[in-house]
Amino acid sequence: MTRRAEFEMGLFVVLQFMFMLYLCSSEELLPEISPDTSPQPFLPFIAPSPMVPFINTTIPKLSGLCSLNFTASEGLIQTTSHNCWTVFAPLLANVMCCPQLDATLTITLGKASKETGLLALNRTQSKHCVSDLEKILVGKGASSRLRSICSLYSSNLTASSCPVINVDEFESAVDTSKLLLACEKVDPVKECCEQACQNAILDAATNVTLKASEPLTDNSVRISDCKNIVQRWLATKLEPSQAKETLRGLANCKINRVCPLVFSDMRDISGNCSNELSNQMGCCGAMESYVSHLQKQALITNLQALDCATSLGTKLQKLNITKNVFSVCHISLKDFSLQVGSQESGCLLPSLPSDAIFDQDSGISFTCDLNDNIPAPWPSSQSSASTCEKPVTIPALPAAASSQPGLYNEGVTRFGIFVLSLVLVILLS
Ligand SMILES: *[C@@H]1O[C@H](CO)[C@@H](O)[C@H](O)[C@H]1NC(C)=O
Ligand SMILES: *[C@@H]1O[C@H](CO)[C@@H](O)[C@H](O)[C@H]1NC(C)=O
Numbered sequence: 534m535t536r537r538a539e540f541e542m543g544l545f546v547v548l549q550f551m552f553m554l555y556l557c558s559s560e561e562l563l564p565e566i567s568p569d570t571s572p573q574p575f576l577p578f579i580a581p582s583p584m585v586p587f588i589n590t591t592i593p594k595l596s597g598l599c600s601l602n603f604t605a606s607e608g609l610i611q612t613t614s615h616n617c618w619t620v621f622a623p624l625l626a627n628v629m630c631c632p633q634l635d636a637t638l639t640i641t642l643g644k645a646s647k648e649t650g651l652l653a654l655n656r657t658q659s660k661h662c663v664s665d666l667e668k669i670l671v672g673k674g675a676s677s678r679l680r681s682i683c684s685l686y687s688s689n690l691t692a693s694s695c696p697v698i699n700v701d702e703f704e705s706a707v708d709t710s711k712l713l714l715a716c717e718k719v720d721p722v723k724e725c726c727e728q729a730c731q732n733a734i735l736d737a738a739t740n741v742t743l744k745a746s747e748p749l750t751d752n753s754v755r756i757s758d759c760k761n762i763v764q765r766w767l768a769t770k771l772e773p774s775q776a777k778e779t780l781r782g783l784a785n786c787k788i789n790r791v792c793p794l795v796f797s798d799m800r801d802i803s804g805n806c807s808n809e810l811s812n813q814m815g816c817c818g819a820m821e822s823y824v825s826h827l828q829k830q831a832l833i834t835n836l837q838a839l840d841c842a843t844s845l846g847t848k849l850q851k852l853n854i855t856k857n858v859f860s861v862c863h864i865s866l867k868d869f870s871l872q873v874g875s876q877e878s879g880c881l882l883p884s885l886p887s888d889a890i891f892d893q894d895s896g897i898s899f900t901c902d903l904n905d906n907i908p909a910p911w912p913s914s915q916s917s918a919s920t921c922e923k924p925v926t927i928p929a930l931p932a933a934a935s936s937q938p939g940l941y942n943e944g945v946t947r948f949g950i951f952v953l954s955l956v957l958v959i960l961l962s
C-alpha cells in the first residue's frame with residue numbers, strides 16, 4: 534500500500550476515534566440500532582453519519598472537452614463512487630469498484646455511439662474524458678487513486694488495437710442476432726459455467742479482428758481489445774439496468790475463478806506443521822498467524838474464498854503437509870476474508886455482483902454472506918477448484934452450478950457490515 538493511502542486511512546481512523554469519543558460522551562447522541570440490521574453479533578459500534586462529513590459533493594470543474602454525457606450515466610456513476618469509496622477502494626477494487634467502473638465506461642460509451650455512430654473515442658477525447666470522469670467520481674467520494682487501483686488509462690475509452698469502431702461496419706462484420714441471442718438474457722449463475730454469452734463475445738471479437746488491414750500472427754491482444762468494442766455495442770442493445778447486470782455478471786465469472794490474495798512465505802507453517810503434526814498447538818498457531826495476514830488484504834467473495842482455500846491447501850501439500858491442517862486447526866472459509874469486530878466474524882461477499890450501499894445515517898455498508906463457519910475444504914487429488922464442478926456441496930454457498938435464483942437467497946445469512954468498524958479492526962489488529 535502506498536504511503537498516501539496509509540495516511541488517508543490513518544487520518545480517517547483518527548477522525549473516527551474522535552467521533553466515537555464524542556458519541557460516547559454525549560448520551561443522547563448514541564446511535565439507535567436499527568431493527569433491520571439484527572442480529573448484531575459483532576459490530577463494535579454503529580456510528581450514525583460519520584461518513585457524511587467526508588463526502589465533498591462538489592461540482593467539479595470539468596475540461597469541457599469531453600463529449601460523453603455523464604449526466605445520462607448519473608446512476609451508474611453514483612454507484613461507482615460508493616463502490617470505490619475513498620479508503621475502501623483498495624479493499625473492494627477487485628470485486629466491486631473496478632468492475633463497476635468498467636461497466637460504467639462501457640455503457641457510457643455505448644450510449645454515446647447512438648449519437649456518433651462510433652464505439653470508441655480518439656486519444657485526445659479519451660484523455661479528457663478519463664480525467665473528467667475521475668473528477669466527477671472523486672467529487673462524489675471515490676478514491677482519488679482510481680487510476681492506479683483500477684488500471685484506468687485513456688486507452689480504456691479508445692479502440693486500442695481493434696480495427697473496427699464504426700457501428701455500421703461492426704454490424705456488417707458480426708452476426709448480431711446470434712450475439713444478441715446469447716447475451717440478451719444472461720443468467721449470472723449459469724453463464725459462468727456454460728459461457729454462452731462469453732463465447733459469443735469472443736466469437737464476435739474474433740470476426741471483427743478479421744477486418745484488420747494487416748493481419749497479425751498473434752491476434753490475442755487485438756481480440757481482447759475488440760471484446761471491449763463488442764461489449765460497448767451490446768450495451769446499446771440492452772436496457773441500461775440490464776446492461777449493467779450483464780456486464781457485472783460476466784465480470785464476476787472471471788472474478789470468482791481466482792483467489793486474489795497474495796500468499797507470502799510459508800516457512801513458519803512448514804516448520805511447525807510437518808512431522809505428522811507432533812506439535813499441533815505450534816502448527817495451529819502458525820496457521821492462525823498466517824491466515825490473519827491473508828485477512829488484511831481484501832474483501833473477497835465466498836467463491837473466491839473457496840479458491841483461496843484450494844490454493845493454500847495445494848501449496849501446503851507441496852510442502853509435504855499431508856494432514857488436513859484446515860480441519861485440525863478449524864480453519865473456515867470466512868477466515869480468508871476481512872474480519873469485522875472483536876469477535877472475529879469474517880465478511881464474505883456474495884458470489885453474484887453486489888454494490889456498496891450508501892446511507893445518510895450509517896455511511897457505507899455492504900452485504901456479507903456466509904457468516905457461519907463453513908470449514909475450508911482441504912484439496913483432494915480428484916477435486917477441482919472449478920466453480921462448475923465444486924468438490925463438495927457446501928450448503929451455505931450459493932449454488933453456483935444451479936440456476937435457481939431462489940436458492941441464492943435462502944439459507945444465506947446476510948449482514949450489513951459497517952465498513953467503518955472494519956477499517957478500525959484492520960488497523961488496530
Ligand atoms: C471540497 O472540495 C473543494 C474542491 O476540491 C475544496 O475547495 C473544499 O475545501 C472541499 N471541502 C471540504 C469540506 O473538504
Ligand atoms: C445528457 O443526458 C441527459 C439525460 O439523459 C439529457 O437530459 C441531456 O440533454 C443530455 N445532454 C446532452 C448535451 O446531450
Ligand SMILES: *[C@@H]1O[C@H](CO)[C@@H](O)[C@H](O)[C@H]1NC(C)=O
Pocket residue numbers: 631634635638683684685686688689
Ligand atoms: C483498462 O484497461 C486495462 C488494460 O487493458 C485493464 O487492465 C483495466 O482493467 C481497464 N480498466 C477499467 C476500469 O476498465
Ligand SMILES: *[C@@H]1O[C@H](CO)[C@@H](O)[C@H](O)[C@H]1NC(C)=O
Pocket residue numbers: 600655656657658
Ligand atoms: C477527436 O474527436 C473529437 C470529437 O469527436 C473531434 O472533435 C477531434 O477533432 C478528434 N481529434 C482528432 C485528433 O482526431
Ligand SMILES: *[C@@H]1O[C@H](CO)[C@@H](O)[C@H](O)[C@H]1NC(C)=O
Pocket residue numbers: 706707708709711712733736737740
Ligand atoms: C463469426 O464468423 C463465423 C464464420 O463466418 C460465423 O459462423 C459466426 O456466426 C460469426 N459469429 C459472430 C458472433 O459474428
Ligand SMILES: *[C@@H]1O[C@H](CO)[C@@H](O)[C@H](O)[C@H]1NC(C)=O
Pocket residue numbers: 800801802803804805815818819820822
Ligand atoms: C512456528 O511458528 C511460529 C509463529 O507462529 C514461528 O515464530 C516459528 O519460527 C515457527 N517454527 C518453525 C520451526 O518454523
Ligand SMILES: *[C@@H]1O[C@H](CO)[C@@H](O)[C@H](O)[C@H]1NC(C)=O
Pocket residue numbers: 851852853
Ligand atoms: C517432500 O517429500 C519428498 C519425499 O519424502 C521429498 O523428496 C521432497 O524433497 C519433500 N519436499 C519438500 C518441499 O520438503
